[in-house]
Structure formats: C-alpha cells, structure tokens
Amino acid sequence: MPERITEVTGFLAEVLGPRAPLTVIVDGGDHGAAAAFAARLAEAFPPSARAWTVDAVLGLSGPAGGRVDSALNVLEPAADRVIVYLRSGRRGNGDGERRAQVVIDHHDPQWPVIRHVHPRLADPERWYLTESRAFFGARAADWDTRFGDDMPAYAKAVETAVTRPGDLVLDVGCGTGRALPALAAAVGPAGRVLGFDVTPAMLAAAREAGRGECARLVLADARRLPLPDAVAGLVFAAGLVQHLPDPAAGLAELARVTRPGGRLMIFHPTGRVALAARHGRTLRPDEPLNENNLRPSLAAAGWELSRYEDADDHFLALAVRRPPC
Ligand SMILES: C[S@@+](CC[C@H](N)C(=O)[O-])C[C@H]1O[C@@H](n2cnc3c(N)ncnc32)[C@H](O)[C@@H]1O
Known part of the structure; x- marks a missing residue:
C-alpha cells in the first residue's frame, strides 16, 4: 500500500496540476511540517509539469516555526493561488484554516488525511469516501x-x-x-x-x-x-x-x-x-x-x-x- 502522504499529495497534484499557472501555499502544522509537506507536494507533480505548473510551493509555518503571522494573515486565496492548511490541533492555530481551500488533518504527520477540498477544485466523490475511511479507520480501535x-x-x-x-x-x-x-x-x-x-x-x-x-x-x-x-x-x-x-x-x-x-x-x-x-x-x-x-x-x-x-x-x-x- 502506498504511504498516506503519497496518496494525499498525489491526489492534490492531480487536482491542482491542470490549474496552472498556480501558486500553492502550504500553511499550518507543527514544527516545519508545512515545509516538509510542501516539498512532498512539489515532488508529486510530474517532472515535466513541475517547472511550469507550480510557480511556487511555499511552506510557511506558524508559531511553532517562529512566525506568529501565518500565511493566511497576509494572503487571500485567489483564482491562481490555493492555500492548503495542515490542521495539527495546536491550540489557537485552528482558525488558520478559515480561508484554505484544502484542509488536511495533520495530527499524525505519518497519516495525513484530507478533510476538505473546495468543491470548485474537486468533486467530493473523488476523495470523500477514501479520506473519511482513512480518518475514522485510524481512530476506530481506541474510540x-x-x-x-x-x-x-x-x-x-x-x-x-x-x-x-x-x-x-x-x-x-x-x-x-x-x-x-x-x-x-x-x-x-x-x-x-x-x-x-x-x-x-x-x-x-x-x-x-x-x-x-x-x-x-x-x-x-x-x-x-x-x-x-x-x-x-x-x-x-x-x-x-x-x-x-x-x-x-x-x-x-x-x-x-x-x-x-x-x-x-x-x-x-x-x-x-x-x-x-x-x-x-x-x-x-x-x-x-x-x-x-x-x-x-x-x-x-x-x-x-x-x-x-x-x-x-x-x-x-x-x-x-x-x-x-
Ligand atoms: C464522529 S464519528 C461518530 C460515531 C458515533 N455516531 C458516535 O457518536 O460515537 C462519525 C462517524 O460517521 C461515519 N461517517 C462519516 N461519513 C459517513 C457517511 N457518509 N456515511 C456513513 N457514515 C459516515 C464515520 O465513519 C464515523 O464512524
């Protein structure tokens, strides 16, 4: 079975790739998680597409990374800009996802799960069932x-x-x-x-x-x-x-x-x-x-x-x- 991160970034690359030119901003998460996730996301784009499909993949981290302002405070989503938010449960940081078009549950960085994709980016039929099962399946045993x-x-x-x-x-x-x-x-x-x-x-x-x-x-x-x-x-x-x-x-x-x-x-x-x-x-x-x-x-x-x-x-x-x- 492919790693979860590969499944998640592969799906996002498939959805975001055709929307080039595009800037993808990865925000939220704990301790440099956004940068690490952004790097994996960049890798997921086919090599031929990478140079022109994604203008920039930025990992901007929140308080744990030493920056108080998250990317969301300075950048609004736009037609050519997509914000991917990593939900980590860090107190006070959960509102950062407010303006994100993609929200990833990132409590366990080894088990990222897509929790929201703006329907303009992808029909929920493409991700909802797989991701719901990944989310609740991981929690079932000790629920x-x-x-x-x-x-x-x-x-x-x-x-x-x-x-x-x-x-x-x-x-x-x-x-x-x-x-x-x-x-x-x-x-x-x-x-x-x-x-x-x-x-x-x-x-x-x-x-x-x-x-x-x-x-x-x-x-x-x-x-x-x-x-x-x-x-x-x-x-x-x-x-x-x-x-x-x-x-x-x-x-x-x-x-x-x-x-x-x-x-x-x-x-x-x-x-x-x-x-x-x-x-x-x-x-x-x-x-x-x-x-x-x-x-x-x-x-x-x-x-x-x-x-x-x-x-x-x-x-x-x-x-x-x-x-x-
Ligand atoms: C927050 S849990 C609540 C479980 C249970 N009702 C409880 O209160 O302990 C949500 C449950 O809804 C299930 N679920 C999510 N989407 C569903 C869907 N479209 N159809 C059926 N079940 C779904 C999940 O698998 C999970 O077991």
Whole structure:
C-alpha cells in the first residue's frame, strides 16, 4: 500500500496540476511540517509539469516555526493561488484554516488525511469516501477507550428523542455503536435497530464491543442509504452531519427514509463551542449546525426543527418529518 502522504499529495497534484499557472501555499502544522509537506507536494507533480505548473510551493509555518503571522494573515486565496492548511490541533492555530481551500488533518504527520477540498477544485466523490475511511479507520480501535464515558449522554439523548416501541430506528454514522444499546432498549423486542457506517473499521469495533447484538450493523453511505422511502420512525445521527460534504443533501436523504411524523435526532456529547475549542478553533457563523443554518436546511429537506440545545455538555437538534406536499 502506498504511504498516506503519497496518496494525499498525489491526489492534490492531480487536482491542482491542470490549474496552472498556480501558486500553492502550504500553511499550518507543527514544527516545519508545512515545509516538509510542501516539498512532498512539489515532488508529486510530474517532472515535466513541475517547472511550469507550480510557480511556487511555499511552506510557511506558524508559531511553532517562529512566525506568529501565518500565511493566511497576509494572503487571500485567489483564482491562481490555493492555500492548503495542515490542521495539527495546536491550540489557537485552528482558525488558520478559515480561508484554505484544502484542509488536511495533520495530527499524525505519518497519516495525513484530507478533510476538505473546495468543491470548485474537486468533486467530493473523488476523495470523500477514501479520506473519511482513512480518518475514522485510524481512530476506530481506541474510540471507546477515549469516548466511552459519554454513553450515559447517548442514553439521555435517545430518551429525549422519544421513539415508539416497535419502530424501526436507524443510527446513521453509528461508529462503534455507542447509541445502539439505548436505541434497542427504546424500541423494545418488537422494534428493529439498524446501524449504518461507511468505515469498516468502525463497524468491526462495534461488533467487538458486542453492539451487533442490539442492532444489525450495515456498511453503507449515509448519502445513499439502502432503504426504501418512509420506513424509519427515528433517525439518530451523532457526529455525522457536519462531516458530510453536502450536509443539506444528507438531511434530504435522512428525510427520504423517515415516515411522516418520524424524527431526526442530531446529537453530540459535547456542545459546539467546547468541541471547537477542543480542536483549537472558534465557531464560524457558516457552520451547518449553527441554528440559523440548520433550521432552513432542515426545512428545505422536509424536516421541522422542534428542539435545539447547544450547551457545554451536549448538542442536540430534534426535528420532525413533515408529510410530503
Ligand atoms: C464522529 S464519528 C461518530 C460515531 C458515533 N455516531 C458516535 O457518536 O460515537 C462519525 C462517524 O460517521 C461515519 N461517517 C462519516 N461519513 C459517513 C457517511 N457518509 N456515511 C456513513 N457514515 C459516515 C464515520 O465513519 C464515523 O464512524
């Protein structure tokens, strides 16, 4: 298997190469990481293309490299300039990605993962699945060790969602299945629970934790669920919507499989401000879970938001499926 860095830089070179003439700026990361990444990216361009395709590949490092101003403070993206941001989790540096067209998770420099590419540069279909699996697959084995303490918060959220005994409920983006025991208890023996996730390693961890006993675990993409229309009474989605490349389209797919009057619970065991702070960034007004954005996108997808809570210790949005017009 090629190294991750080779896969990531190879893909970026493929996407950026045809856009020449172009300046690519690599910013963020820890301790000279930007320069090292930029060098690998430059190597990824075919030798014949290098001289003219990339005018300059600059690695500009942030505070750890001794420069307080990041490249983003002096340079805006432009038609002939692309900013690639390495997200390293260094506190206070996470906002640097605000203006980047490409964001790479660089917490582990041996395992860089693309987390965002501006859709004008590349159709998400070209990178989203591979990179999501690389991101969550690397975290699956110790997910419960790191976050297992949150299980009571999931149980409380499921209680709030109020499902009906006998219902079909879905946990979409179920990960290791932390919500599945509570969902199974809520629908009782007459109900059914399906856990969907796109990352095989997450489903394997769910099975290992015994969660396959309370739900059927299915490898599937939330954007194309293998279900007929209007079958589910409740869709539970924890930590999913903000990871979808097109959250509005994702909400529409969740609506498609939900019966009129059925519910959607979007949940996270940490509030948005606290979660952003954990990742070293501040909240942006354009984030999909901001109430001002979520309410209209839910409405456009066929949902009506009935409850919205964004506290320090949890995020919760409950919506009801409107009957189709
Ligand atoms: C932040 S984790 C949350 C996991 C679990 N819901 C929890 O709360 O512990 C997001 C999960 O969504 C999954 N995921 C991301 N994109 C997906 C997609 N398009 N379809 C299905 N699952 C997806 C990931 O594989 C990962 O397991």
